[in-house]
Every structure is written in C-alpha cells, then in structure tokens.
Amino acid sequence: MKPSIPRGTRDFGPAEMQKRQFIFNILKNNFQLFGYSPIETPSMENISTLTGKYGEEGDQLIFKILNSRIHESKDDKKETLRNEFNTSLEKSYNSELLTEKALRYDLTVPFARYVVMNNHTLTYPFKRYQIQPVWRADKPQKGRYREFYQCDADVIGSNSLINELELIAMIDKSFSELNIPVLLKFNNRKILSGIAEILNASDKIIDITVAIDKLDKIGKEGVIKELTEKGISAESIAQLEPLIDLSGTNENKVVVLKSFLQQSEIGKKGIEEIEFLLNNINTLSIKHITLELDITLARGLNYYTGTIFEAKANAGTFTPSILGGGRYDDLTGIFGLKGLSGVGISFGVDRIYDVMEELNLFPESVNRLSTTKILLANFGDAELLHCLGLVSKLRALGINAEVYPDVVKKIAKQFEYADKKQIPFVGVVGGNEMSNNTIMLKNMASGTQEELSIEQLIAHLS
C-alpha cells in the first residue's frame, strides 16, 4: 500500500525539528523565567469536559473518539447505538453513547479541569506552562493544521491585572528573542458587553464586532450595510458611528470609548482595566512588540470574560494569528470550583515557525541537519574498536561525536555521509595513526587536514 498520513498532519524531519526545538526552547526558558511550572494532561479528555466551552463552531471541530469495543455491546443496546449513530448522521449531535472521549481542542480547558481535580495540592496563585499538541477537525489551509502545538502559560487564582502586565512582558521578551516583529492587539470583553448594553443588543455583539472589523476591507459604507443586514437598527448604527471611526493612539481610543460607555457599569469596568494596563505598560520597558487596542477583537472562545489578546506578525505575508489568550473569570466553575479567575496566553508554534521561515529569521546555527561535531571514519574492526574508545573520551568532554558503524569498500562513502549531515570534522584513524596514537583530522569546510595528537584533537574541538 502507498503510505500516507491524515490530512492536516505533518511529519517533521531532523532539519525541521532543529528549528522547532529552537522555538520551543526559547518559550520554555521564558515560561520558567517568569515563574511558571510545567504540567501535562492526556491527549484525550471525556467529551463532556470539552463540549460547550468553545462556542458552537468550536464544538463542531472537536475530534471525537469512537468508543472502544462497541461491537461487544448487548443486543438491546445495539439498537440504541444504531439510533444514536443515525441521529448523528442527520445533524451535528454529540452522543456520549457513541463517543465518550475526544482529543483535546486546546490546553486551557484541560488545565481548568486539572486545577479542579488537584485543588487541594495546588498553591495559589497557580502558574503553569504546558507544551503539547491539540487537535481540531478544521479544513486545513495555509497556517491551519489539524494537529498543532500550543505553548500555554496561565495564572489561576489571582484577579490582579499585574498578571496581564507580566504576560505582556513575557510576550515581548519571547518575540524579541525569536526576532519576530509582532503586533499585539488587545481588548476587553467587558467593553464589548458594555457596547452591547448601550445598544441594547447583547445577542448581536459578535455581528457588530465582525462587521466593524471589516472596515479596512469593505469601507465604512460596507460596514453600515452589513450592520443593517444583520438587523441592527439605523438608530443604533448612528450611535455606533464613533466606534466605527475609532482610530489614533490607544489613549485617543480610550477617550472615545469612555464617553460612549458612560452609562454602562460593565463597560466602565472594562475601560478601567484597559487604562490600568496602558498606564503601567511603560514600566515594563516593552521594546519589541507594538501594542494596539482593537475593539473589534472578540475571540470566539466562550470562556473569556476580561482582557483578550491576539498577536500577529508585523511583517511578511503570513496573516493568521500566532498567539491568543485572555482572562476567564469562572472556567473552573463549570467543574464545581467557583471563584477562581485565571488569565493566560497560548503561543502557536507551528505558525511561529511559518512566519520565521518566510522572514528567514532562524539563526544560522539551527539551520543544520545534525549537531555532531566529528565523525570517526571506520577502517576495519581493529580501528573501529580503537575509535570507540576515542569517541567516549570526546563525549565525556561534551563533544558530540559519532563513528561510522559499517565497514564499506569505499572510504569516500563515509566522507559523503559526514558531508550530507553537515558534520564539520572527520577523523581518520588507520594503521599508521593507531601506532602513532594520533588522528588525521579533516576540516570538511576548508578541505584541509592535519595529523594531531589526541590532546591536540581535544583542544581543537573544545
């Protein structure tokens, strides 16, 4: 049979892994630098843990796992299963009789589930990071995969906006180290709720933000047309006008929003939070990223209640977001633990990779196929045994070294191997070198070689 992998999934070869790990390492270091501890959770969760947390669209994109040993069910149960299956063919329908498990859709909901289950062992505020793949049954396209890694950092059990500030600092530091120019958009769900409250249209708030978000694409008239189509009254649209025209600095936008939201308690709270962030952001010495208040940023995930974040590369043609996050006031409440507010962000490694590839941002040092520093050529059994002693000496000193395992007719083959793996040095130990206790060291880049003592070799490679 012809081998293939499911669509939306990918294999990663050594060259790609080298670069992916470069990203993982930077993120992991920063997570630890800011005080987060690692956890892992299972790939699969009970389906009831996941459903209802991501909005209607999100729920449909959850990969479900068919119950195992369904065929062993009793006959009377089989009839029920058949009915459930038929129903699920007719409409979007979750039946726990068929699929009681599903692949995790993100890391935040499993984290909330973890917190509730481990409440008594945790010290709050609990700061965790988590680097694991998630799965979404989306149609794949550019920058969109069905299996991809998220790198999450969340603080739970703290209401303080200091957490938001720290996250912004960590985002800045991480993207600065990755050397990616980034536009970090932020907003606050309370402002969106406030706008809905003022317009008395809480069910239409998503339509409104989506429409205003298209301003760049379809112009002001297009936006007004779309709002009308969505059933927003002319009066409300007129009222909305200052928001459609919203522009300028973050501070200017706050002034406009303040007057718009005067009559909304929740809106005023949102403004207060935004102002706190803007007033204190300077003390963070943000050097790298650009911060922009964007009231059209809504984010589909149901659980967000306060600050929301989204980051995109500020250069090149790759437009999908590479980071998302926000505050959720009561995600653990669903699992029975009330009153724990959390805030977190998620880096999308796969998209960060795509951006870095496009902008050619990977440093030269990770653009190689292997980390081996020296290959010892194989001239036969006796020489090989001698070389094995030599490599273990080198490895003890932290020098990445390997031997060529097979005896081959043409020595050239071994040099070709080193060349293809981009190994910088090849050591040759034949009869002469063995009796002299030396090694012929060839520099693959320059093509030159010289006979060295073992001490000289070590000095050369260290």
Added chain:
RNA sequence: GUAGAUGUAGCUCAGUUGGUUAGAGCAUCGGUUUGUGGUACCGAGGGUCGAGGGUUCGAGCCCCUUCAUUUACCCCA
C-alpha cells in the same frame, strides 16, 4: 458547509491542434579514483500519467464520475 486550483519517476515540474518507445532537473546506485566528501565527466535503475468509465483507428491531453491534495470565505493558534 460554499467557491476555485492541482493530481505525470522518490521530490520539483515540462509534455505543442489527440499521433512512434512519456521527458528534464534534483535525489538514488555504479564508474572515472581500493586512505578522502561537497565542484566535473560517463553510465544505470526507477512510471498502471490519482482511480473508474466514455468518445476515437489512436487519449497524459477531450467528456463524465469519483477520490486525494491545496487555496479563499467563516472561524481559529
């Protein structure tokens, strides 16, 4: 879900209005070189042209069906 694009060698792709035995580059293997790679030269292997059906004396090319991949919209990391 809606719309478009593409399926030819391991990979990237040519292939003329339908006409002999379907090509190239890269990769692989062998040789020029039995202690030396990357550059050069010579040679070899490798194809049910995505699958099924139709039109035709004749189909990689035209028609139908189907599958796969990919891009955009929606939503998302």
